[in-house]
Each structure stands twice: as C-alpha cells, then as structure tokens.
Amino acid sequence: MPAAPVAELGRRAVAASRQLAQATTGAKDAALHAAAELLARRSDEVLAANAEDVSAAESSGAAATVVDRLRLSPARIESMCEGLRKVAALADPVGEVVDGWVRPNGLRISRVRVPLGVVGIIYENRPNVTSDAAGLCLKAGNAAMLRGSSSALNSNVAVAACLREGAAKAGLPEDCVVLVEDTSRSSAVEFMQLRGVIDCLVPRGGPSLIASVLENATVPYVIDGDGNCHVYVDASADLDMAISIVANAKTQRPSVCNAAESLLVHRDVAERFLPRVVDALAGVELVGDEASRRIVGSIGPASDDDFGREFLDLKMSVAVVDDLDAAIDHIRRYGSGHTEAIVTSDLRSAERFAHEVDAAAVMINASTRFTDGEEFGFGAEIGISTQKLHARGPMGLRELTTVKYVVHGEGQIRS
Amino acid sequence: MPAAPVAELGRRAVAASRQLAQATTGAKDAALHAAAELLARRSDEVLAANAEDVSAAESSGAAATVVDRLRLSPARIESMCEGLRKVAALADPVGEVVDGWVRPNGLRISRVRVPLGVVGIIYENRPNVTSDAAGLCLKAGNAAMLRGSSSALNSNVAVAACLREGAAKAGLPEDCVVLVEDTSRSSAVEFMQLRGVIDCLVPRGGPSLIASVLENATVPYVIDGDGNCHVYVDASADLDMAISIVANAKTQRPSVCNAAESLLVHRDVAERFLPRVVDALAGVELVGDEASRRIVGSIGPASDDDFGREFLDLKMSVAVVDDLDAAIDHIRRYGSGHTEAIVTSDLRSAERFAHEVDAAAVMINASTRFTDGEEFGFGAEIGISTQKLHARGPMGLRELTTVKYVVHGEGQIRS
Numbered sequence: 055m056p057a058a059p060v061a062e063l064g065r066r067a068v069a070a071s072r073q074l075a076q077a078t079t080g081a082k083d084a085a086l087h088a089a090a091e092l093l094a095r096r097s098d099e100v101l102a103a104n105a106e107d108v109s110a111a112e113s114s115g116a117a118a119t120v121v122d123r124l125r126l127s128p129a130r131i132e133s134m135c136e137g138l139r140k141v142a143a144l145a146d147p148v149g150e151v152v153d154g155w156v157r158p159n160g161l162r163i164s165r166v167r168v169p170l171g172v173v174g175i176i177y178e179n180r181p182n183v184t185s186d187a188a189g190l191c192l193k194a195g196n197a198a199m200l201r202g203s204s205s206a207l208n209s210n211v212a213v214a215a216c217l218r219e220g221a222a223k224a225g226l227p228e229d230c231v232v233l234v235e236d237t238s239r240s241s242a243v244e245f246m247q248l249r250g251v252i253d254c255l256v257p258r259g260g261p262s263l264i265a266s267v268l269e270n271a272t273v274p275y276v277i278d279g280d281g282n283c284h285v286y287v288d289a290s291a292d293l294d295m296a297i298s299i300v301a302n303a304k305t306q307r308p309s310v311c312n313a314a315e316s317l318l319v320h321r322d323v324a325e326r327f328l329p330r331v332v333d334a335l336a337g338v339e340l341v342g343d344e345a346s347r348r349i350v351g352s353i354g355p356a357s358d359d360d361f362g363r364e365f366l367d368l369k370m371s372v373a374v375v376d377d378l379d380a381a382i383d384h385i386r387r388y389g390s391g392h393t394e395a396i397v398t399s400d401l402r403s404a405e406r407f408a409h410e411v412d413a414a415a416v417m418i419n420a421s422t423r424f425t426d427g428e429e430f431g432f433g434a435e436i437g438i439s440t441q442k443l444h445a446r447g448p449m450g451l452r453e454l455t456t457v458k459y460v461v462h463g464e465g466q467i468r469s
Numbered sequence: 470m471p472a473a474p475v476a477e478l479g480r481r482a483v484a485a486s487r488q489l490a491q492a493t494t495g496a497k498d499a500a501l502h503a504a505a506e507l508l509a510r511r512s513d514e515v516l517a518a519n520a521e522d523v524s525a526a527e528s529s530g531a532a533a534t535v536v537d538r539l540r541l542s543p544a545r546i547e548s549m550c551e552g553l554r555k556v557a558a559l560a561d562p563v564g565e566v567v568d569g570w571v572r573p574n575g576l577r578i579s580r581v582r583v584p585l586g587v588v589g590i591i592y593e594n595r596p597n598v599t600s601d602a603a604g605l606c607l608k609a610g611n612a613a614m615l616r617g618s619s620s621a622l623n624s625n626v627a628v629a630a631c632l633r634e635g636a637a638k639a640g641l642p643e644d645c646v647v648l649v650e651d652t653s654r655s656s657a658v659e660f661m662q663l664r665g666v667i668d669c670l671v672p673r674g675g676p677s678l679i680a681s682v683l684e685n686a687t688v689p690y691v692i693d694g695d696g697n698c699h700v701y702v703d704a705s706a707d708l709d710m711a712i713s714i715v716a717n718a719k720t721q722r723p724s725v726c727n728a729a730e731s732l733l734v735h736r737d738v739a740e741r742f743l744p745r746v747v748d749a750l751a752g753v754e755l756v757g758d759e760a761s762r763r764i765v766g767s768i769g770p771a772s773d774d775d776f777g778r779e780f781l782d783l784k785m786s787v788a789v790v791d792d793l794d795a796a797i798d799h800i801r802r803y804g805s806g807h808t809e810a811i812v813t814s815d816l817r818s819a820e821r822f823a824h825e826v827d828a829a830a831v832m833i834n835a836s837t838r839f840t841d842g843e844e845f846g847f848g849a850e851i852g853i854s855t856q857k858l859h860a861r862g863p864m865g866l867r868e869l870t871t872v873k874y875v876v877h878g879e880g881q882i883r884s
Contacts, residue, residue, distance in 0.1 A: 170857050253857045272683045274858040295880040302882035408875045420878030442585050442668045442871035443689040444859040456857035460823045463835030465710040467717035
C-alpha cells in the first residue's frame with residue numbers, strides 16, 4: 055500500500071477521532087490490550103524491521119547514542135507492551151465533571167472533560183514513542199497522528215500496525231492511530247500546519263525539532279523543553295540530606311531533563327559542604343565560579359554559557375551565592391522553568407523559594423528527579439511541559455483532554 | 470518621552486511581572502481602584518486624546534463602524550472605570566491550591582495557581598480594551614503588555630497612563646502595564662515573537678489579526694476565534710420556546726460571536742415551525758436550503774459559503790435536517806466550535822447533542838448568547854477561546870493563570 059499524503063491521513067484521523075470520542079472505556083482498554091498482545095506476538099517481525107533501520111543508521115555513520123535510541127530489543131518490546139497494559143489500567147479521564155454551578159437565572163452549567171480530538175506527535179528516533187504516545191492518546195479518546203523520523207520508519211510502521219489492528223479488534227477505527235510515512239522535511243512542516251486537523255501537537259525531541267515547531271507550527275502545541283535544573287543548598291540545610299539529593303539529582307540518570315545541571319551553595323556552608331559534595335560527585339566534571347574554585351581546587355572554571363547549559367551528562371556547574379535572594383536571582387537568569395530544588399531547614403526560606411521561583415515544579419528537600427508523570431502518580435506521561443499554557447510539568451492523560459461547557463436551561467434567553 | 474522599543478518594554482514587563490506575582494490582593498485591588506479614579510478624573514483629557522484619533526480616522530475615510538468602535542464618550546469611560554472596580558471586587562485566583570496528594574514515598578505534592586507572568590494583548594481599535602484587558606491581567610498577577618492599533622494610539626496612551634499611575638499609587642511597578650507605541654507592522658511581528666517575554670498572547674480582533682498571529686507568533690497564544698453558532702430545533706421541541714430562543718440568539722445582539730448564525734430544523738416540525746419563526750425574525754435576511762424555501766417562499770437561496778459564514782449581522786442561514794444525526798453532521802461540517810444549541814424535550818436527543826457536538830459550549834434549551842464570562846459567572850472575560858488548549862470558552866481570571874507543582878519532601882531521592 056503506498057503511503058497516503060499527510061492531508062489525507064489527517065482527514066482519516068479526524069473521522070476516527072469523532073468515533074473514538076464516543077467510545078466506552080471498555081472498548082479503549084480492549085484496544086490497548088489487543089495492541090499489546092499483537093506487539094508481543096509479532097516481536098520477531100518488529101525486531102526484523104528495526105534491524106533494517108539500525109543497519110541503515112550504522113552504515114550512514116550515525117552516532118552510537120542515536121543508534122542506541124533507535125535499537126529495539128525483546129526487553130524493550132516487552133516494556134512497550136507493558137506500557138500499553140498499564141495505560142489500559144489507568145482511570146479514563148473522559149466524562150469527568152470538573153465542576154458545575156447554577157446561575158441566578160436557573161442555567162445549570164457544567165464543565166465536562168472531553169478528548170482533544172487529534173493529537174499530533176512529532177518525534178525523533180525512538181520507536182517506543184510510537185506505542186507509548188499512541189496508547190496514551192487512545193486512552194484519552196484522541197486519535198494519534200504520528201510523524202517519526204525517517205531513520206525509524208520501518209520500526210514505526212511495524213509498531214503502528216499493531217496499534218491499528220488492536221483498535222480494529224476492539225471495534226474502533228484503525229485510523230485512531232495514523233503514521234505519516236512521508237518523512238521529508240516538507241511533510242514535517244505540512245504536519246505542523248494541519249490547522250483544523252491537529253488539536254494539539256506534542257513535539258518529542260531535541261532543540262532543533264523544538265526550534266522547527268516554533269518556526270513553522272500553526273497548530274496549537276505544548277513544548278516539552280529543556281531542563282536546566284538547579285539544587286540550592288541553603289545555609290540551614292541538613293548537609294547529609296543535601297549531599298544525598300545533589301548526588302541523586304545529578305547522577306541517578308544524567309541524560310534526562312529532570313537531572314540537575316547546576317548546584318548553588320549558600321556561602322555560609324560552602325566551606326563545609328563543597329569538599330564533601332565533590333567527593334560524593336566523583337566522576338562528575340565540575341565547573342564553577344571563583345568562590346567555589348577557591349574552596350575546591352579541582353573545580354574547573356565555568357563560563358556564563360556553562361550556567362545556562364543543560365549538559366545531559368556527568369557535568370555540573372557550581373556557584374556560591376550570598377543568600378536566598380541571590381539563589382533565586384541566579385535561577386531566574388539561567389533556569390529553564392522545569393524543576394528547581396531547595397535543601398533547607400528554614401521555613402521562611404522554603405516558603406519564599408516555593409513562592410518566588412518560577413518553574414513547573416519546585417522541590418523542597420527532594421530530588422529534582424521526581425518531576426515525572428510516574429513519580430507524580432499519573433501512571434504515565436506524554437512529556438513534561440515547560441510552557442505555562444494548557445499544561446505545566448508532567449503531562450498525563452488529563453493533559454491530553456480539554457473541557458466542554460454543557461449548559462442546561464428551560465428556555466432562558468438573554469435580556 | 471520617546472516611545473521605547475518593543476524589546477525594552479518586554480524586559481520592563483518581565484521585571485514588573487516578578488514583583489506583581491508576589492503582590493497581595495489588597496495592593497492589586499488598590500491599584501485597580503486608583504486607576505479607575507484617575508480615569509474618571511481625567512475623563513476630559515482622555516476624551517480629547519480620543520477626539521484626535523477619531524478625527525484622524527474620519528479624515529482618512531475609515532468606515533462608520535470602525536469610527537464607532539474607536540469613539541469614547543463620558544458614558545464609555547465611566548463604564549471602563551466601573552469595569553476596573555468590578556475586577557477589583559472579584560476573588561483573586563492566585564494562590565488557590567487546585568489539588569494535592571501524598572505519594573507512597575511520602576512526597577506531598579500540591580498544584581498551586583500562579584500568574585502566567587506577562588500577558589500580551591494585541592488588539593484593534595477599541596480603546597476600552599486597554600483598560601479592560603490590563604485590569605484583568607493585573608488582578609491575576611500578570612503584567613500586561615498591550616499593543617493596540619495606530620488609529621487608537623492617542624486614546625490608548627491616555628488610558629494606559631491611568632493604569633500605570635494607579636499601579637504606582639498602590640506601590641506596584643508602573644510597568645505592570647506597558648503599551649507598545651510603535652504601531653508599525655514590523656513591531657506587531659516582533660511583539661508576537663517575544664518568546665521568553667510573553668507567556669500568553671491573546672489577540673482581540675478580526676480574521677486578519679488572527680491570521681497574522683497564526684502566521685507569525687512564536688509565543689504561546691489563545692485564539693478568540695469566530696462563532697458560527699447554530700440553533701437546532703428538534704422534532705420534540707417546545708416550539709414557543711424554540712421561537713423565543715432563535716429570536717434571542719439571532720437578534721438580541723447580532724454583531725457578537727455568540728449570536729446564532731444558522732438555524733437547523735427537524736423536518737417533522739419544519740412545516741409548523743418555519744413560518745412562525747420567519748415572522749419572529751422580521752427584519753432578518755434569511756437564506757436557506759431547498760427544503761426550507763419550499764416551506765417559506767421568502768427565504769432566499771443559501772450557498773455552501775453561507776452555511777459556513779459568521780454574518781455578525783441580521784442575516785441567518787436555514788436548513789431542514791432529517792434527524793438529529795443530520796443536525797450533528799451539519800454542525801460538524803460548518804460549525805466553528807464556539808456555541809451550539811438544541812431545543813428539545815427529548816432526553817436522549819439532549820444527551821446525544823451535548824455529548825457528540827464538539828464545541829466550547831453546548832446549550833440545551835437556552836440561547837447561544839449565554840456563552841459569555843459575565844453570564845457564566847466569571848465576573849468579566851478577556852475573550853472567548855475557540856481552541857482546545859489551555860482555555861475553552863469564556864476566559865476569566867482563572868484562564869489568565871497557570872499552575873506550579875510544589876513538592877515537599879524530607880530528603881527523598883529517586884531509586
């Protein structure tokens with residue numbers, strides 16, 4: 055079957071979304087389970103398709119990290135299946151009455167949670183996004199319109215087929231999940247401009263993808279942006295707790311957006327704290343301001359750029375600050391609005407930090423790594439929004455919905 | 470004082486927004502009252518500035534409706550003052566704990582309502598938007614960055630000065646309200662691309678402004694779009710109620726987005742209903758499909774374009790539909806997702822219509838005219854969103870805020 059044009063896929067997704075919006079939770083869950091079963095049963099075919107993608111990437115000289123993201127394994131496929139089953143087990147957000155009230159003229163107003171419609175996902179070379187994103191979209195009653203990278207096309211086609219057939223087995227339209235197989239640059243731009251088709255676009259990828267969305271998209275979108283996360287160690291901090299939190303935030307998984315990239319230390323505890331934390335961060339390249347380097351000689355010099363950088367690696371910037379205000383100012387200047395943490399025993403410092411730092415999540419005496427849909431209890435996430443509209447922080451099923459006002463009257467007219 | 474460049478105004482708005490986010494409700498309300506007082510006291514100066522704008526518009530041959538929107542009067546100024554006082558009387562949305570829960574690891578998560586930061590308003594020639602929008606932004610803790618049209622510049626400068634001085638009188642930064650005085654086309658584009666400055670852009674204007682936002686904006690925005698609203702008269706409708714609702718929805722204020730533009734009538738009641746509603750709509754130009762024209766000869770022929778058109782005038786399209794499904798299909802094809810109404814006595818029809826019609830608001834036995842911030846009980850509105858992200862339907866103070874996750878721990882790290 056030849057790949058359908060983007061506009062045609064969009065029309066099919068819109069038609070499917072209308073049926074899906076009316077689907078019962080039972081049908082949606084059955085579709086997710088059927089898709090998981092198909093994916094497990096066809097593991098070998100999916101792996102064979104993936105092997106084509108991987109060998110093409112390798113022979114084109116792709117970086118090892120790129121190939122690693124692309125590569126599926128039996129374990130990764132099983133985890134994709136498990137992901138679909140977990141989403142099936144989550145509560146259905148659709149139909150929730152968010153609130154409601156009665157007006158003096160007797161109109162009864164309720165605000166009801168409904169699917170967005172068609173959710174567009176544009177992503178890079180991880181084929182697991184195909185099932186993870188489509189599963190979440192489907193559970194929230196949305197058709198998923200997927201546009202992955204050309205390097206993962208064979209894998210994505212194989213995975214998407216399982217989701218489409220799973221939907222059909224549950225009596226839902228196959229076009230609940232459509233995959234754009236035209237991976238040209240012009241199709242990406244066309245995708246981002248499907249106004250009237252895509253109700254919400256979620257880009258999943260690096261800075262160049264985000265930049266392209268900002269430049270080209272005319273559909274509404276939610277940006278899953280950088281995480282230049284700080285841990286601020288206050289003068290009153292329990293230093294053992296601070297070491298544990300800094301080490302966890304930096305090293306537990308350095309490649310993700312909620313890892314800490316920068317350490318701020320109150321000057322009153324810098325002499326005692328910095329040498330200890332440097333030991334705890336063995337293996338992490340540290341670059342710091344002059345004050346920190348006077349205390350620990352092994353800290354390299356930090357440029358202004360280093361403080362604004364999301365390293366996503368075993369590297370961290372360090373600065374000694376005069377007080378809480380200086381810490382908050384530093385975060386305002388360099389932070390990306392993702393997650394900021396304070397370690398403190400002082401109530402006023404905790405409250406001021408929580409109140410004055412402008413970020414999706416503020417952690418008081420906890421690791422930045424907790425900003426995550428699973429850790430927040432959402433069961434799964436489609437991304438972490440660093441913008442302020444629609445969704446902020448981890449985006450779960452609820453963030454894949456919108457609301458509708460339903461107003462009941464008995465003939466009221468406006469005077 | 471020469472007009473500051475857009476980027477410089479943006480920096481000042483950001484700095485002011487940080488102070489404003491921490492302001493007490495008392496200070497914000499005092500600023501609104503002080504602004505109202507200044508505006509009332511300077512009524513003559515504001516009217517003089519407005520007279521310059523009006524005479525320039527008239528001598529440039531602007532349409533009468535444009536001049537009317539531009540023109541202020543003592544009564545209009547008093548209503549702007551009253552608007553500011555009303556916003557001061559509304560509850561402050563900032564600080565509301567939206568929800569909160571405890572995770573198995575003891576982390577206490579709360580979701581707290583916070584200001585957006587800087588709200589950009591780009592608008593056409595109504596000078597009252599200057600105070601209405603700035604007042605709402607200020608109450609919700611946001612700096613307002615305003616960019617009106619060149620035709621209203623003198624009026625806008627005079628009105629914005631009252632708001633700025635009102636803020637200063639209450640100890641808040643004047644730059645809580647900044648007005649872009651450079652009204653060139655290039656400054657509009659620059660305004661829409663102030664990423665990192667404008668957290669939410671709300672365009673208030675016609676189709677060409679909306680198109681420009683879609684084409685140029687890189688900041689997050691909420692579209693206040695068209696309202697091609699339908700009233701569907703079901704077979705089971707109380708026809709007296711239906712006539713009252715249709716007449717109200719079409720004629721009570723035809724120039725606004727929640728006025729009805731199209732009437733759908735179930736074929737079983739068309740013969741009885743159409744002649745009566747045509748009488749009730751005396752003075753309204755009706756264009757309809759063949760079936761409606763067979764019943765009432767005075768209905769003119771409707772083109773496909775007519776059914777998709779927001780007339781904003783005493784004109785209405787009419788179609789006879791076979792059943793509820795046909796009505797829902799018609800609305801899917803032509804509706805703009807604003808407000809759709811059904812008049813019915815049948816529970817199943819009411820429920821299906823509410824469930825299956827995809828619009829910001831669905832009215833059951835009530836006029837479309839009720840989709841409005843005041844009528845919904847929000848006290849005031851900054852616009853009516855026809856998109857599905859962030860806000861849908863009337864946008865009040867709540868829609869001018871975002872949330873922040875505040876997480877309290879006792880040293881939790883992720884394993």
